[in-house]
Amino acid sequence: MPSQANxxxxxxxxxxxxxxxxxxxxxxxxxxxxDINIAVPKGTIHGIIGENGAGKSTLMSILYGFYxxxxxxxxxxxxxxxxxxxxxxIRAGIGMVFQHFKLVQNFTVLENIIxxxxxxxxxxTSLARARRALADLSREYDLDVNPDAVVEDLSVGHQQxxxxxxxxxxxxxxxxxxxxxxxLTPEEADHLFRILRGLRDQGKTVILITHKLREIMExxxxxxxxxxxxxxxxxxxxETNPEELAELMVGRKVLLQVDKDPANPGRxxxxxxxxxxxxxxxxxxxxxxxxxxxxxxVGIAGVAGNGQSELLEALGGIAEATGRIVMNGVxxxxxxxxxxxxxxxxxxxxxxxxxxxGLIMDFAAWENVGFGxxxxxxxQSGLFMNNGALRADTEAKMxxxxxxxxxxxxxxxxxxxxxxxxxxxxxxxxRNPDLLLIGQPTRGVDIGAxxxxxxxxxxxxxxxxxxxxxxxxxxxxxSLSDRVLVMFDGQIMGERPPQTDERELGLLMAGMTETTx
Amino acid sequence: xxxxxxxxDVVLVPLICLLIAFVFCGLLIAAIxxxxxxxxxxxxxxxxxxxxxxxxxxxxxxxxxxxxxxxxIAFHASxxxxxxxxxxxxxxxxxxxxxxxxxxxxxxxxxxxSITLSALFGALWALIPAWLQAKRGSHIVIxxxxxxxxxxxxxSYLLVNVLRPEGAxxxxxxxxxxxxxxxxxxxxxxxxxxxxxxxxxxxxxLFVALALAVATWALLWHTRLGxxxxxxxxxxxAAVYAGISPVRITLYALLLSGGISGLMAVNAVQGGAHRLVxxxxxxxxxxxIAVALMGRNHPFGIVLASLLFxxxxxxxxxxxxxxxxxxxxxxxxxxxxxxVLQALVILFTGxxxxxxxxxxxxxxxxxxx
Ligand SMILES: Nc1ncnc2c1ncn2[C@@H]1O[C@H](COP(=O)(O)OP(=O)(O)OP(=O)(O)O)[C@@H](O)[C@H]1O
Ligand SMILES: [Mg+2]
Numbered sequence: 001m002p003s004q005a006n007x008x009x010x011x012x013x014x015x016x017x018x019x020x021x022x023x024x025x026x027x028x029x030x031x032x033x034x035d036i037n038i039a040v041p042k043g044t045i046h047g048i049i050g051e052n053g054a055g056k057s058t059l060m061s062i063l064y065g066f067y068x069x070x071x072x073x074x075x076x077x078x079x080x081x082x083x084x085x086x087x088x089x090i091r092a093g094i095g096m097v098f099q100h101f102k103l104v105q106n107f108t109v110l111e112n113i114i115x116x117x118x119x120x121x122x123x124x125t126s127l128a129r130a131r132r133a134l135a136d137l138s139r140e141y142d143l144d145v146n147p148d149a150v151v152e153d154l155s156v157g158h159q160q161x162x163x164x165x166x167x168x169x170x171x172x173x174x175x176x177x178x179x180x181x182x183x184l185t186p187e188e189a190d191h192l193f194r195i196l197r198g199l200r201d202q203g204k205t206v207i208l209i210t211h212k213l214r215e216i217m218e219x220x221x222x223x224x225x226x227x228x229x230x231x232x233x234x235x236x237x238x239e240t241n242p243e244e245l246a247e248l249m250v251g252r253k254v255l256l257q258v259d260k261d262p263a264n265p266g267r268x269x270x271x272x273x274x275x276x277x278x279x280x281x282x283x284x285x286x287x288x289x290x291x292x293x294x295x296x297x298v299g300i301a302g303v304a305g306n307g308q309s310e311l312l313e314a315l316g317g318i319a320e321a322t323g324r325i326v327m328n329g330v331x332x333x334x335x336x337x338x339x340x341x342x343x344x345x346x347x348x349x350x351x352x353x354x355x356x357x358g359l360i361m362d363f364a365a366w367e368n369v370g371f372g373x374x375x376x377x378x379x380q381s382g383l384f385m386n387n388g389a390l391r392a393d394t395e396a397k398m399x400x401x402x403x404x405x406x407x408x409x410x411x412x413x414x415x416x417x418x419x420x421x422x423x424x425x426x427x428x429x430x431r432n433p434d435l436l437l438i439g440q441p442t443r444g445v446d447i448g449a450x451x452x453x454x455x456x457x458x459x460x461x462x463x464x465x466x467x468x469x470x471x472x473x474x475x476x477x478x479s480l481s482d483r484v485l486v487m488f489d490g491q492i493m494g495e496r497p498p499q500t501d502e503r504e505l506g507l508l509m510a511g512m513t514e515t516t517x
Numbered sequence: 518x519x520x521x522x523x524x525x526d527v528v529l530v531p532l533i534c535l536l537i538a539f540v541f542c543g544l545l546i547a548a549i550x551x552x553x554x555x556x557x558x559x560x561x562x563x564x565x566x567x568x569x570x571x572x573x574x575x576x577x578x579x580x581x582x583x584x585x586x587x588x589x590i591a592f593h594a595s596x597x598x599x600x601x602x603x604x605x606x607x608x609x610x611x612x613x614x615x616x617x618x619x620x621x622x623x624x625x626x627x628x629x630x631s632i633t634l635s636a637l638f639g640a641l642w643a644l645i646p647a648w649l650q651a652k653r654g655s656h657i658v659i660x661x662x663x664x665x666x667x668x669x670x671x672x673s674y675l676l677v678n679v680l681r682p683e684g685a686x687x688x689x690x691x692x693x694x695x696x697x698x699x700x701x702x703x704x705x706x707x708x709x710x711x712x713x714x715x716x717x718x719x720x721x722x723l724f725v726a727l728a729l730a731v732a733t734w735a736l737l738w739h740t741r742l743g744x745x746x747x748x749x750x751x752x753x754x755a756a757v758y759a760g761i762s763p764v765r766i767t768l769y770a771l772l773l774s775g776g777i778s779g780l781m782a783v784n785a786v787q788g789g790a791h792r793l794v795x796x797x798x799x800x801x802x803x804x805x806i807a808v809a810l811m812g813r814n815h816p817f818g819i820v821l822a823s824l825l826f827x828x829x830x831x832x833x834x835x836x837x838x839x840x841x842x843x844x845x846x847x848x849x850x851x852x853x854x855x856x857v858l859q860a861l862v863i864l865f866t867g868x869x870x871x872x873x874x875x876x877x878x879x880x881x882x883x884x885x886x
Pocket of ligand 1: 027028030031032050051052053054055056057058059404405414415416417418419444446
């Protein structure tokens with residue numbers, strides 16, 4: 001166990017890489033950070049966990065110079081350091097990997113790496129120097145990226161490695177990663193953690209924010225827990241367990257397992273026949289057929305990018321398709337864009353990417369609560385929209401789904417990631433749809449909220465509704481679904497009961513059936 | 518994402534931009550050997566110092582308010598309609614048709630008729646670029662600009678070959694029936710017993726335009742269509758998810774945009790010139806872009822910005838004729854310089870607010886809150 005091995009190291013590593021003292025930060029009425037103290041020993045991986053909106057990202061943004069703290073001091077390597085902007089953070093040896101990468105898509109890896117760190121006006125020398133440095137770094141940390149690849153051709157996992165390389169190239173000694181695994185496949189995540197451990201062993205310090213307790217347990221040396229803007233405490237990872245951490249985070253016992261009765265499926269709600277989707281001349285969905293009955297949750301397991309997104313989009317009426325979609329016995333249109341008529345047919349859709357599809361980030365929360373349902377008579381009064389009704393509805397939803405802060409006028413972009421997700425889930429589930437399409441329902445969501453969202457999905461099922469669940473989290477699929485379909489390369493490889501062991505599902509997800517395996 | 522408090526973003530930034538523009542204008546005037554202070558006071562005197570000056574300022578402001586509103590609606594859908602000029606030109610044709618060929622019994626009906634036709638013509642002129650954008654992806658900036666040229670050519674042809682009265686020398690229509698003249702501010706204020714100068718062409722369209730500003734606000738923030746337009750403008754993909762049709766919103770937004778820009782002709786042609794001439798729009802379509810930018814695409818801001826540009830227009834015109842109050846000598850400021858002044862203000866207020874935003878953000882961050 002890596003954590004065992006590191007206990008000794010902590011004791012000797014006297015000066016802290018980072019020490020924050022009394023940090024406070026408010027956004028108007030929202031106290032995002034309140035008198036935060038934290039010390040991160042040099043050469044360790046330090047986890048930070050906490051509920052959605054606890055203030056983790058805010059704290060890291062202060063450390064990286066994006067926000068100015070209202071109060072408090074920052075010590076880097078034992079020296080008090082002012083960090084008014086991100087250049088200063090970089091100079092102090094702090095690097096940050098954002099969840100939404102800040103890479104220039106049509107530049108090569110090398111060009112991205114030197115961007116902003118060029119030696120002079122003549123790019124040739126910078127590029128040559130960077131190429132050498134990059135080769136060293138890649139070898140040293142098992143980063144394995146082709147310097148001449150164009151970024152847009154890289155997988156998400158590789159793009160993330162470019163971000164890490166970028167920070168290392170700028171001589172970062174302290175690397176901050178904010179929810180780095182939300183968008184990664186399990187393999188990519190494993191690779192990332194190998195890299196992080198390698199960095200630690202070379203004496204670098206890593207700060208890792210995540211909602212996945214398993215990642216915390218497997219990779220960190222210490223873990224700090226935040227709750228509602230305050231620091232609850234820091235514990236040695238080796239001396240704690242997920243249940244205790246969950247309780248520290250949420251302040252009550254959390255059910256880490258889904259608690260549900262066997263399904264009681266009724267009539268067929270959705271039938272899909274030979275569904276095909278082409279995007280940019282490539283067939284992404286290659287003739288998929290299945291059906292979902294009332295009162296069951298069907299999970300789609302698969303590595304990201306094997307047609308699950310296209311399936312959701314075709315069903316949700318936002319991608320054109322061929323084949324058949326039969327909902328409650330009626331054929332649905334497949335040509336053109338049909339988001340509105342899908343809703344009328346009783347389909348609700350929680351899209352995989354809330355920031356790109358599910359929300360208008362600049363709109364207030366209350367405007368987003370009407371998003372997709374802007375034609376609902378409930379939100380109209382005569383010629384005009386009944387904004388009052390929308391606001392009232394938003395307040396009710398925020399209360400029921402514990403959205404924080406419960407301020408309907410706050411823009412969606414100013415909510416923390418998990419709270420954004422709660423807004424979308426609240427909006428869609430409360431329509432009480434016949435069929436709920438739900439993609440990555442708990443991406444970036446804290447364990448308390450995961451428990452809540454899972455309960456809501458099960459409750460919908462128990463009320464006799466059909467649910468199609470798409471998730472790259474195999475655990476989530478297995479614990480929530482009543483039946484599991486495995487997708488690979490735009491096709492369904494087979495159906496399995498949710499108890500099927502992970503290895504067998506894993507093989508199917510890699511495109512291997514029993515005969516070929 | 519701007520980190521400025523809202524008031525600073527909305528009030529301080531435009532004011533600072535304006536100030537910078539004025540400083541540059543002052544330098545320019547000083548550079549040609551004139552006294553900037555005298556120039557500024559004579560601009561203010563000429564546009565705001567007399568009733569007649571106010572009347573002209575409001576007349577120009579009405580033009581800019583309408584084209585500005587038109588541009589802003591398209592902006593909210595993330596569509597950059599730079600065809601306001603052409604749409605207003607076609608609006609002028611609509612006004613001419615309404616006023617030349619239909620024997621209205623009363624000015625109010627003539628007004629309704631010309632409003633309908635000018636909006637219709639303006640909207641149709643935007644429809645083709647809109648359709649090309651929505652269906653074929655031809656970029657709206659290119660197509661609307663081309664349609665400005667086509668509009669100009671079309672109007673020249675019609676004025677020279679079709680609408681010009683027999684024997685007339687200049688390419689213009691006949692004068693409209695006097696009975697169709699719109700009530701001027703003097704008439705309107707007269708009813709209330711307030712005397713006002715009869716000279717300036719400012720007319721009832723001022724109030725129509727103000728009502729339209731309110732209507733635009735209500736449309737954008739209180740109707741389904743406005744909601745859809747704004748959602749589409751912010752995140753097109755998300756709008757599709759919400760069942761909002763990109764094609765339909767592109768068409769609606771540009772029809773509204775073109776229609777409102779077309780209305781500008783009612784003020785300029787029926788209210789001002791009383792006949793359709795070449796270049797009846799006089800750049801108001803382009804100034805509408807600056808007005809919309811400066812007004813932050815909010816109808817209230819656009820009202821203020823159009824007043825500013827009204828002032829610049831009228832003040833600029835006065836500047837060309839102004840004389841030094843002390844020596845009595847004619848100021849020698851060529852017309853071209855006045856155009857440059859207006860361009861500077863457009864440049865600084867419309868296109869460069871980001872230049873001001875950044876340093877201001879730093880200032881605010883340093884000062885804390
Ligand atoms: N720019 C902003 N304006 C207003 N409120 C903000 C802003 N940024 C963050 N907040 C608020 O500050 C609080 C802390 O947000 P933060 O993003 O730090 O949470 P988090 O712990 O990272 O949550 P998550 O796990 O969901 O990402 C939240 O209540 C959030 O709504
Ligand atoms: Mg966060």
